[in-house]
Amino acid sequence: MRVKICGITKPDQGRSIAQFGATALGFICVPSSPRYVTPEQIREVVSALPDGTDSSIDRVGVFANAAVEEICRVVVAGGLNAVQLHGHESPQMCQQIRAALPTVELIKALRIRDADALQQTTVYETAVDALLLDAYHPNLLGGTGHTIDWSTLQSFRPCCPWLLAGGLTPDNIQIALQLVRPDGIDLSSGVEVAPGDKDLRQVERLFEQLRNCRDRFGHDRFVSPKQPIS
Numbered sequence: 001m002r003v004k005i006c007g008i009t010k011p012d013q014g015r016s017i018a019q020f021g022a023t024a025l026g027f028i029c030v031p032s033s034p035r036y037v038t039p040e041q042i043r044e045v046v047s048a049l050p051d052g053t054d055s056s057i058d059r060v061g062v063f064a065n066a067a068v069e070e071i072c073r074v075v076v077a078g079g080l081n082a083v084q085l086h087g088h089e090s091p092q093m094c095q096q097i098r099a100a101l102p103t104v105e106l107i108k109a110l111r112i113r114d115a116d117a118l119q120q121t122t123v124y125e126t127a128v129d130a131l132l133l134d135a136y137h138p139n140l141l142g143g144t145g146h147t148i149d150w151s152t153l154q155s156f157r158p159c160c161p162w163l164l165a166g167g168l169t170p171d172n173i174q175i176a177l178q179l180v181r182p183d184g185i186d187l188s189s190g191v192e193v194a195p196g197d198k199d200l201r202q203v204e205r206l207f208e209q210l211r212n213c214r215d216r217f218g219h220d221r222f223v224s225p226k227q228p229i230s
């Protein structure tokens with residue numbers, strides 16, 4: 001299972017989170033966010049990663065309603081290998097980004113207000129490599145700490161891989177994964193002291209909980225430290 005920890009701003013925290021077993025680090029490239037980082041800051045985090053993980057861990061830039069040219073500029077300058085679109089990007093725009101960045105993984109985030117909102121996922125399934133389902137908030141695009149009603153996702157099986165996001169914490173991750181079967185999870189505020197400042201104890205607890213899930217259910221869809229399950 002993929003485990004993405006989003007909103008990384010500090011090199012020492014990125015390094016520790018990689019060592020705990022995260023398969024992806026997310027960088028907020030949305031200037032209005034309190035978690036915003038420049039391409040130079042992203043490079044500093046990536047260069048502090050333990051040897052070997054700097055190329056194996058996914059480096060995901062999170063954008064919202066940015067122009068294709070701006071996304072390309074940040075991807076190159078920041079050394080990113082994945083792009084997450086967290087705004088109102090159309091399937092056509094996703095295809096333009098895919099054409100401009102053919103070797104970069106493209107993830108479309110969709111904010112799920114209710115079960116009906118899941119219908120919008122079908123038009124993106126062929127335009128991107130993966131979907132990320134996040135909670136709806138009237139004023140904020142992401143990092144809200146709000147959860148999706150997981151019961152609406154119990155039979156969600158898109159044609160492409162997908163990540164569950166929105167208000168996940170070490171305390172609720174087991175319950176979420178008992179109800180929902182995503183290919184990966186994404187956490188931000190649930191493992192933070194303050195926006196952009198990760199709580200390493202909570203990140204460690206998250207991986208403990210994931211290992212407990214694996215032990216309890218007797219299968220390998222949960223992550224083990226330093227041996228992420230793809």
Ligand SMILES: O=C(O)c1ccccc1NCC(=O)[C@H](O)[C@H](O)COP(=O)(O)O
Nearest residue numbers: 006033141142143144145166167188189
């Ligand atoms: O985190 C932000 O500040 C942010 C701002 C604008 C667009 C997206 C943003 N975050 C996207 C993420 O990938 C978060 O990890 C996701 O929304 C889950 O956040 P949380 O509910 O805090 O776990």
